[in-house]
Amino acid sequence: MLLSEATPSGFFNLVPWIVFAPLIGLLVNLVIGKRVGERGIGIIASTASGLAFVVSLLMVFSLQGNHHEAVTVTLADWITIGDFHLPWEFRVDTLSVTMMLVVSGVGTLIHIYAAGYMHYDVRYKGDPKSYNRFFIYLNLFIAAMMILISGNSYLMLFVGWEGVGLCSFLLIGFWFTKNPDATEGTGNSYAAKKAFVANRVGDFGFLIAMFLTFWQFHSLSFDEVFKATGHYNGPEWVIWAIAGFMLLGVTGKSAQIPLYVWLPDAMAGPTPVSALIHAATMVTAGVYLITRSSPIFNAVEGVHTLVALVGAGTAFFAATIAVGQYDIKKVLAYSTVSQLGFMVAAVGMGAYVAGMFHLVTHAFFKALLFLGSGSVILAVERGHHPLEDDHDHQEDHGHGHGHDHEDDHHGEHFDPQDMRNMGGLRHKIPVTFWTYMMGTLALAGIPFFAGFWSKDEILVDALHFEGSKLIYPLLVAAAFLTAFYMGRQVWMVFFGEARHHAAEEAKESPKAMTYPLIALAFLSIFGGFMNWPFEGGHQFGHWLGYTIETALGHKLHVPEFEPMVALFATALAFLAILISWALYGHMPLKAGQIDPLQKSLKFVFTGMHHKWYIDEIYDFLVLRPYQRLAKFLAETLDWTFWHDWFHNKVIRDNFRRLTHFLANPVDLGLIDGIANGLAKVAQESAGVLSVLQTGFIRNYALSVFMGVIVILGYLIFQ
Amino acid sequence: MVPVSYYVALSAVLFTIGVVGVLTRRNAIIIFMSIELMLNSANLLFVAFSRILFDLGGQIFVFFVMTVAAAEVAVGLALIVIVFRTKKSINIDEVSSLKG
Numbered sequence: 169m170l171l172s173e174a175t176p177s178g179f180f181n182l183v184p185w186i187v188f189a190p191l192i193g194l195l196v197n198l199v200i201g202k203r204v205g206e207r208g209i210g211i212i213a214s215t216a217s218g219l220a221f222v223v224s225l226l227m228v229f230s231l232q233g234n235h236h237e238a239v240t241v242t243l244a245d246w247i248t249i250g251d252f253h254l255p256w257e258f259r260v261d262t263l264s265v266t267m268m269l270v271v272s273g274v275g276t277l278i279h280i281y282a283a284g285y286m287h288y289d290v291r292y293k294g295d296p297k298s299y300n301r302f303f304i305y306l307n308l309f310i311a312a313m314m315i316l317i318s319g320n321s322y323l324m325l326f327v328g329w330e331g332v333g334l335c336s337f338l339l340i341g342f343w344f345t346k347n348p349d350a351t352e353g354t355g356n357s358y359a360a361k362k363a364f365v366a367n368r369v370g371d372f373g374f375l376i377a378m379f380l381t382f383w384q385f386h387s388l389s390f391d392e393v394f395k396a397t398g399h400y401n402g403p404e405w406v407i408w409a410i411a412g413f414m415l416l417g418v419t420g421k422s423a424q425i426p427l428y429v430w431l432p433d434a435m436a437g438p439t440p441v442s443a444l445i446h447a448a449t450m451v452t453a454g455v456y457l458i459t460r461s462s463p464i465f466n467a468v469e470g471v472h473t474l475v476a477l478v479g480a481g482t483a484f485f486a487a488t489i490a491v492g493q494y495d496i497k498k499v500l501a502y503s504t505v506s507q508l509g510f511m512v513a514a515v516g517m518g519a520y521v522a523g524m525f526h527l528v529t530h531a532f533f534k535a536l537l538f539l540g541s542g543s544v545i546l547a548v549e550r551g552h553h554p555l556e557d558d559h560d561h562q563e564d565h566g567h568g569h570g571h572d573h574e575d576d577h578h579g580e581h582f583d584p585q586d587m588r589n590m591g592g593l594r595h596k597i598p599v600t601f602w603t604y605m606m607g608t609l610a611l612a613g614i615p616f617f618a619g620f621w622s623k624d625e626i627l628v629d630a631l632h633f634e635g636s637k638l639i640y641p642l643l644v645a646a647a648f649l650t651a652f653y654m655g656r657q658v659w660m661v662f663f664g665e666a667r668h669h670a671a672e673e674a675k676e677s678p679k680a681m682t683y684p685l686i687a688l689a690f691l692s693i694f695g696g697f698m699n700w701p702f703e704g705g706h707q708f709g710h711w712l713g714y715t716i717e718t719a720l721g722h723k724l725h726v727p728e729f730e731p732m733v734a735l736f737a738t739a740l741a742f743l744a745i746l747i748s749w750a751l752y753g754h755m756p757l758k759a760g761q762i763d764p765l766q767k768s769l770k771f772v773f774t775g776m777h778h779k780w781y782i783d784e785i786y787d788f789l790v791l792r793p794y795q796r797l798a799k800f801l802a803e804t805l806d807w808t809f810w811h812d813w814f815h816n817k818v819i820r821d822n823f824r825r826l827t828h829f830l831a832n833p834v835d836l837g838l839i840d841g842i843a844n845g846l847a848k849v850a851q852e853s854a855g856v857l858s859v860l861q862t863g864f865i866r867n868y869a870l871s872v873f874m875g876v877i878v879i880l881g882y883l884i885f886q
Numbered sequence: 887m888v889p890v891s892y893y894v895a896l897s898a899v900l901f902t903i904g905v906v907g908v909l910t911r912r913n914a915i916i917i918f919m920s921i922e923l924m925l926n927s928a929n930l931l932f933v934a935f936s937r938i939l940f941d942l943g944g945q946i947f948v949f950f951v952m953t954v955a956a957a958e959v960a961v962g963l964a965l966i967v968i969v970f971r972t973k974k975s976i977n978i979d980e981v982s983s984l985k986g
Contacts, residue, residue: 863982869908 179230180239182223183258186268186314189219194307201300210283210680213303217279217310221272227265236262236714240320247323254388257320261715266524267317267456270531274448275310277684281539282306282440284680288546289438291555293343293350302342306444309335313449317456321389322378325457329374329421332450337364339445340437348436349583356436363430370420370427377413380406381464394463394719407468414461415475422454423505424482424512429783431505435497439542442497447504447538448531455511455527459520463719466518473635475516480630480642483509485780487649491656491765492776495585496541499657503611504534506646510626513639519629520716521709521724525699526622528708532695533610533619536688540604543677543685544661547597549584551673582670587660589668591756596674599682601662603689608658610692612651613741615734618696623647624734625701628727644740651741655748664756701729893934900927914966914976918959925955 193216201209231239238261247254282302290296312335316328341360347353382388384406385396400407418424423431423446434446445451458465458475465471483506490502507530514523583589594601610619627647630640666672676682699708706726713724751764766773775781900923907920929948936944970976 861985863985865978865981866909873905873909 224268259320373416418454443538447534479513522625529618536607547674552670621696651744659752667759
């Protein structure tokens with residue numbers, strides 16, 4: 169390529185713009201956002217994100233001209249303590265550039281989508297002024313995520329890690345005065361808090377891992393740590409501890425067992441947030457971390473099995489929960505947890521390319537599915553309650569009914585996200601429908617769509633994994649359930665008859681929303697070909713593999729395409745879709761009808777619907793004792809003991825006794841006594857001596873005479 | 887020659903009489919007379935020793951003493967006159983306003 173040959177190292181120096189473009193975007197919106205209006209805000213934010221994408225593309229070309237060698241661009245000196253140097257460096261290698269492309273590329277599409285979506289959302293939530301705040305937070309997120317993936321040391325990565333955690337909190341709780349079902353309350357704030365606290369537990373793990381790393385290797389910089397792990401001959405337990413605690417951090421950020429509980433609650437945030445943060449980018453930070461730390465995870469035998477088991481277990485577990493959900497976003501949330509399990513299992517097994525490949529394709533189709541679900545929700549909401557200035561994109565045959573029904577439904581509560589209120593939407597919102605189908609087929613692993621290639625690679629690796637024989641069955645079962653619940657969702661939402669008048673009146677979304685959907689649909693269909701597993705393919709594998717091989721010091725095993733595995737997985741996927749059609753498509757659900765699985769699986773389905781009561785178990789095992797402990801510490805220990813007894817009785821009362829003692833007996837008694845006593849003595853002696861002053865001159869003369877005699881006597885007789 | 891010791895004895899006796907007079911008499915004028923007596927006894931002593939030691943300094947000093955005595959009497963008598971005008975008596979026992 170001409171561009172790559174013409175690129176000197178000059179283009180590498182542009183890499184700080186991936187962070188600064190979004191930051192400048194958010195500052196501009198902060199200052200002049202109110203003046204430029206919604207259109208201006210959307211354009212500024214999307215341009216900032218797009219600029220980051222352009223710079224990422226330049227990085228691709230620069231790297232290709234540099235034979236995929238990593239390049240470090242130092243921006244500023246950050247920490248310098250003695251020998252310890254930690255500058256703010258940007259690491260440009262194929263792994264970080266891959267993440268950069270995903271974050272900025274999908275991020276920009278989501279910005280454009282959100283410009284359209286939030287126009288309606290802020291009006292449905294009753295606060296049009298929040299439009300600006302949303303895009304400021306979104307740009308902040310892009311900046312923080314870029315810091316995370318471009319850092320050249322664990323500490324820089326952690327800065328970004330915390331930053332995306334913050335943005336996640338801000339955006340989940342964007343409507344912080346409301347509950348997830350849009351009624352007034354604190355539910356959204358609670359969800360945001362839950363996300364932050366769960367992430368905090370993970371951060372604790374990550375911090376301990378960093379401390380151990382620094383303790384063992386005396387450095388946090390990637391190059392130095394990985395060089396030391398290459399020829400590691402220290403104690404084994406240190407590596408186990410580092411890997412284990414880092415895994416805890418990953419389970420927090422990437423929503424694995426046991427810390428995944430925040431992600432379904434995070435659906436309280438607006439849909440673009442769910443798409444960007446909780447599907448495509450932030451939650452993949454954990455997978456990125458493990459891939460980046462491949463030398464550490466490779467240093468000791470057995471760590472692989474632990475990570476792979478966590479991932480595969482989560483994949484299966486979350487998939488079972490997704491089957492029992494009625495909320496369209498919750499299905500996708502648990503699907504995300506499940507797919508992240510696939511990725512974690514892959515990188516856990518050492519199949520870094522497969523895991524990252526699935527990360528990229530998943531970003532495409534999961535973002536597409538979330539944005540599509542947002543489009544569906546918006547369509548249904550607009551069908552239920554059109555806004556005054558609503559511009560219809562299709563003929564509104566129920567116009568007369570719409571206004572009549574409004575009065576009826578103000579009393580009853582309507583959840584636009586409940587799939588039981590939908591049905592038959594494929595005629596009403598065609599663009600959304602077709603793009604959603606593309607996303608579904610990709611996620612279900614239908615051949616030639618993007619998800620098929622990446623999932624297949626992971627399954628092949630799982631089959632040959634020596635650490636544990638459980639991985640492959642778990643992942644295959646999860647894949648089967650994935651196809652099933654996606655099928656269930658599609659039949660329930662788009663096919664059959666509308667189960668609620670809102671679904672009858674549903675309107676297609678504006679172009680700002682449908683165009684990104686179409687773009688992502690293309691990527692979901694054709695994106696898989698970047699890692700075509702046959703001869704002449706593996707582009708992505710070569711691209712990404714270079715960095716990982718450099719870090720590990722040995723060549724990565726490239727899995728062959730195994731037709732049997734692919735065939736079996738495909739057959740299972742089709743079988744799952746067939747079963748879901750038999751249950752939901754063949755005889756579509758009518759309004760108010762119970763889910764067929766509830767009737768057949770009974771308590772199993774109830775368990776799936778109630779997320780296997782994990783939140784309740786956590787509440788009982790962890791939260792209640794913690795709150796009891798906090799209450800005890802606050803009320804008994806701090807207030808009653810410390811404040812009431814120790815401070816008030818012991819210190820304050822004794823101090824008072826001391827001061828009273830010093831004031832009364834000592835000051836008044838003793839010192840005043842001395843002063844008064846002296847005066848009395850003087851007075852009395854004066855009284856005594858005044859007897860001498862008789863006033864008689866003769867007495868005075870006598871005393872003079874006596875004095876003379878004394879002196880004379882002394883002089884004479886001395 | 888009269889021995890010096892006679893003069894000294896006489897002087898001492900005169901001085902003693904003067905002291906007793908000052909200490910015991912109530913009349914202010916008598917007290918002044920006694921004071922004069924004391925002064926004159928000192929004068930006698932001065933003259934006597936001046937004669938013995940052949941030094942005129944003693945006799946010159948007598949002049950000074952006499953002058954001082956005279957002045958003092960003048961002032962003292964003036965005071966007595968004023969006191970008499972107020973108290974109609976020169977009994978010094980009655981002049982005890984400074985009693986304290």
